Amino acid sequence: MAKIEIQDLTYIYSEGTPAAKKALSNINLCIKKNEFIGIIGRTGSGKSTFAKHLNALLKPTEGKVILDGKDIWDEPKEIRNVRFKVGMVFQYPEHQLFEETVYKDIAFGPSNMGLPKDEIEKKVYMACEFINLDFDLLYKSPFELSGGEKRKVAIAGVIAMDPEVLILDEPTAGFDPKSKEQLLYQLHCYYKNRGKTVILISHNMDDIAKYSDRIIVLDNGNLVMLDSPKRVFSQIDLLKSIGLEPPQITSIMQALKEEFPDLSDEILSVDEAVEALSNFVKNR
Amino acid sequence: MKNFIDIVDLKFSYNNEGNNAKNILNGINLNIKKGEFLAILGANGSGKSTLIKHLNAMLLPTKGNVFVNGINTKDEGKLYDIRSTVGLVLQNPDNQIVASIVEDEVAFGPENLGVAPKSIRERVDMALKLVDMYEYRKSTTYSLSGGQKQRIAIAGIIAMQPECILLDEPTSMLDPEGRKEVLDTIKSLNKNYGITIVLITHYMEEAANADRIAIINEGKIVRIDAPRIIFSEVAFLDKYQLSIPTVVELIHKLKLNGLPLNNMALDERECVNILKKYFNSLE
Numbered sequence A: 001m002a003k004i005e006i007q008d009l010t011y012i013y014s015e016g017t018p019a020a021k022k023a024l025s026n027i028n029l030c031i032k033k034n035e036f037i038g039i040i041g042r043t044g045s046g047k048s049t050f051a052k053h054l055n056a057l058l059k060p061t062e063g064k065v066i067l068d069g070k071d072i073w074d075e076p077k078e079i080r081n082v083r084f085k086v087g088m089v090f091q092y093p094e095h096q097l098f099e100e101t102v103y104k105d106i107a108f109g110p111s112n113m114g115l116p117k118d119e120i121e122k123k124v125y126m127a128c129e130f131i132n133l134d135f136d137l138l139y140k141s142p143f144e145l146s147g148g149e150k151r152k153v154a155i156a157g158v159i160a161m162d163p164e165v166l167i168l169d170e171p172t173a174g175f176d177p178k179s180k181e182q183l184l185y186q187l188h189c190y191y192k193n194r195g196k197t198v199i200l201i202s203h204n205m206d207d208i209a210k211y212s213d214r215i216i217v218l219d220n221g222n223l224v225m226l227d228s229p230k231r232v233f234s235q236i237d238l239l240k241s242i243g244l245e246p247p248q249i250t251s252i253m254q255a256l257k258e259e260f261p262d263l264s265d266e267i268l269s270v271d272e273a274v275e276a277l278s279n280f281v282k283n284r
Numbered sequence B: 001m002k003n004f005i006d007i008v009d010l011k012f013s014y015n016n017e018g019n020n021a022k023n024i025l026n027g028i029n030l031n032i033k034k035g036e037f038l039a040i041l042g043a044n045g046s047g048k049s050t051l052i053k054h055l056n057a058m059l060l061p062t063k064g065n066v067f068v069n070g071i072n073t074k075d076e077g078k079l080y081d082i083r084s085t086v087g088l089v090l091q092n093p094d095n096q097i098v099a100s101i102v103e104d105e106v107a108f109g110p111e112n113l114g115v116a117p118k119s120i121r122e123r124v125d126m127a128l129k130l131v132d133m134y135e136y137r138k139s140t141t142y143s144l145s146g147g148q149k150q151r152i153a154i155a156g157i158i159a160m161q162p163e164c165i166l167l168d169e170p171t172s173m174l175d176p177e178g179r180k181e182v183l184d185t186i187k188s189l190n191k192n193y194g195i196t197i198v199l200i201t202h203y204m205e206e207a208a209n210a211d212r213i214a215i216i217n218e219g220k221i222v223r224i225d226a227p228r229i230i231f232s233e234v235a236f237l238d239k240y241q242l243s244i245p246t247v248v249e250l251i252h253k254l255k256l257n258g259l260p261l262n263n264m265a266l267d268e269r270e271c272v273n274i275l276k277k278y279f280n281s282l283e
């Protein structure tokens, strides 16, 4: 059974006013339990609008969002539970920090879920480890943190709720390179080892290509493709026509292929490229 | 010759009541030359933002001194000179923009400096042309893309005619298009107009454009050198939570695999050219 099923989803902002704008058009797709999904599309293509439907922050103008076999809008009383099951890290999550200590901020979600105190504490520490946040910072005010630290705290607050589906909108902006790699690796383990569903929205095609099982490509509110990284990034012309570029290593290989047609351009990582180029040299 | 900016034994702590005052900056010595493009790299919380806030007297040293054009930033009477010499652009354009029309936004800084109205007009037009946003001068600020907003924020600083612009992760909230626009603007201000640039970034590809890269760790500068040299030291970068640009990694790994490549590439075009040249030499 699909974890999430989207049926004929259309969303119109400010419906019925002169400013009405269709942000999503008739989207149909399924996301499996235990899947890592990437979402790509240029600014304004509908990525965030789509994501907000998955945890009931927006109600479809038309169509359905089905979670574990049930339309999430069938029982309005259950919406709260949908938000516990489907955790969302927003684009500028640090704007939502408001407690007096980092600890309380991270504990906010699990407290709301009514967990016992020792359980909450466990979740807070687990979330800090997940995000590579120094325990020393737990008793500081969130307003006395560096930019990257604030963002880590905001993400830890969602991780601490241990959601079944975790959606993250450009989560690594402002992370140093190692923290970024670590977060992506932890997300990989979250879905691989713990049977969760992870949905990552990002402009960074290298990360999307490396970690996703399948990629949702949106353009102007339409679903253009839903396929494996290899297949998606081999459609260069289509991607370019909707304002997207392949990962940098893929475009390097494509540039080389123009002069050396024997080379493969279906390459998504540096290691694959090293292997392909070394073999190419051997065979010359 | 005197340096443009001199940082001497700088120590700083945010001195919060009672908290055992930990030094966030721990003895920084750094000279910034007129017209140079300096990038600052370092892990989250290493002290980058704290350091550059000292360059325009937003923060003052707990110990040590910072000199801008020979003026000590602790000299309260000279705050105006310092702020008009060194401007600061922050990460999130939405938090910096105050006016609803583009040209009013850009005029805001010089108005605050008390510049005469006629020369404000000239400065605003010139600044908007420099960041390539002149045709948007009558537009509303909220209708702009992230990259455009950030260029307007930079124009607002340029209109104050600073000698140096500090940028604290100006592209980290932008999409690839916006990032490229802003980086091109920064490079042009530096190359064509001689404005000194100090750029904090987590993108190694951006730092590759600088004349020098300074690496900060726990409030100390652990290294300062040209990108070509710094990016050839993979293990060193790893130790300080940093990485290398994809093109550098590719060439590096090909060399380890026995390909006799001599050059190091800093951008995509250089990389493709090096490889094409090598493959053609095999014929």
Ligand SMILES: Nc1ncnc2c1ncn2[C@@H]1O[C@H](COP(=O)(O)OP(=O)(O)OP(=O)(O)O)[C@@H](O)[C@H]1O
Residues within 6 Å of the ligand: A143, A144, A145, A146, A147, A148, A149, A174, A176, B014, B016, B024, B042, B043, B044, B045, B046, B047, B048, B049, B050, B051
């Ligand atoms: N207002 C403040 N009060 C107390 N401590 C602070 C304050 N601002 C920052 N700090 C602390 O000072 C240290 C350095 O912060 P700074 O903002 O300079 O880091 P940074 O290198 O810019 O990090 P990032 O890459 O995350 O932006 C951090 O450990 C942070 O927690």
Ligand SMILES: [Mg+2]
Residues within 6 Å of the ligand: A146, A147, A148, B048, B049, B050, B168
């Ligand atoms: Mg910072």
